Amino acid sequence: MTNAIEQKxxxxxxxxxxxxxxxxNYVPYTISGNLVFISGxxxxxxxxxxxxGKVGKEFSVEQAQDTAKLCAINILSHLKAACGxxxxxxxxxxxxxxxxxxxxxxxDQPKVANGASDFMVAVLGDAxxxxxxxxxxxxxxxxxxxxxxxxxxxxx
Numbered sequence: 001m002t003n004a005i006e007q008k009x010x011x012x013x014x015x016x017x018x019x020x021x022x023x024x025n026y027v028p029y030t031i032s033g034n035l036v037f038i039s040g041x042x043x044x045x046x047x048x049x050x051x052x053g054k055v056g057k058e059f060s061v062e063q064a065q066d067t068a069k070l071c072a073i074n075i076l077s078h079l080k081a082a083c084g085x086x087x088x089x090x091x092x093x094x095x096x097x098x099x100x101x102x103x104x105x106x107x108d109q110p111k112v113a114n115g116a117s118d119f120m121v122a123v124l125g126d127a128x129x130x131x132x133x134x135x136x137x138x139x140x141x142x143x144x145x146x147x148x149x150x151x152x153x154x155x156x
Contacts, residue, residue, distance in 0.1 A: 003088035008123050014073060019081040020044060023141075029082045034156065035094065036082045040149040041074040042141060043067045049142040056106030059145050065115030068098060071148035072116040076123070079152055092127040093120045094151040098134040101145050109134040116148045 009016065022028050022039065029038045043050040051067040053059055059067070076087075083089040098113035100106070113134035120128035130150075140147050 003086070005087040005090060005123060009076075012122060014123075016073065016077045016080060017045070019077040020047065020074070028078045031082060031154075034091070034153050036079060036152045036154055038075045038078050038082075038150045038152070040097070040099070040147045041071045041078070042144050042147055043070040044074055045070065049144050051145045052143040053101075053145055054103050054106075055100050055112060055145050056103035056108075061108050061111045064100065064112040064145055065118075067144070067146040068112055068115030068148055069119045071146055072096075072119045072150075075116075075148060075150045079150075083154055089154045090124065090127070091153040091155055093124055093130040094153055095130050096120065096132040096151075097149045098132060099137050099140060099147040100134065101138075101140040101143070101147075102136040106136060109136050112146060113148075115146075120150075 019028060026039055029036055055064040080087050096116055098116055100109045100112045113132060117132060
């Protein structure tokens with residue numbers, strides 16, 4: 001039997017990808033007590049970076065929200081791995097951090113972050129409500145438009 005989170009993902013037509021190995025000298029997640037810290041996730045699909053460019057130039061807010069959602073999907077992939085494949089262990093999303101590769105004049109980073117935030121709430125319900133930050137940066141790895149990291153509470 002699938003758990004409620006897996007059922008919600010299926011109802012949203014979201015299939016979690018296989019969690020990708022890190023690209024450098026770090027781990028995709030660490031667990032400390034009941035907290036899982038997921039390293040920053042890029043908008044990767046089929047092993048390739050997506051949405052390369054700046055928000056406010058190559059990408060609109062709406063397009064960047066979809067990019068943030070893809071990052072959040074990749075976060076859940078690593079969270080599932082951290083939970084030994086059992087997403088029913090997830091108690092809540094504690095915090096998301098959203099980095100937006102944007103032009104100097106772009107100031108709607110919080111709207112971009114809503115792509116990841118709205119997805120977490122859609123999947124986790126009230127347990128998906130979290131604290132967060134959203135900042136503009138001058139560049140991200142591979143030139144992608146958005147990177148998102150997350151912290152989650154899980155059951156032992």
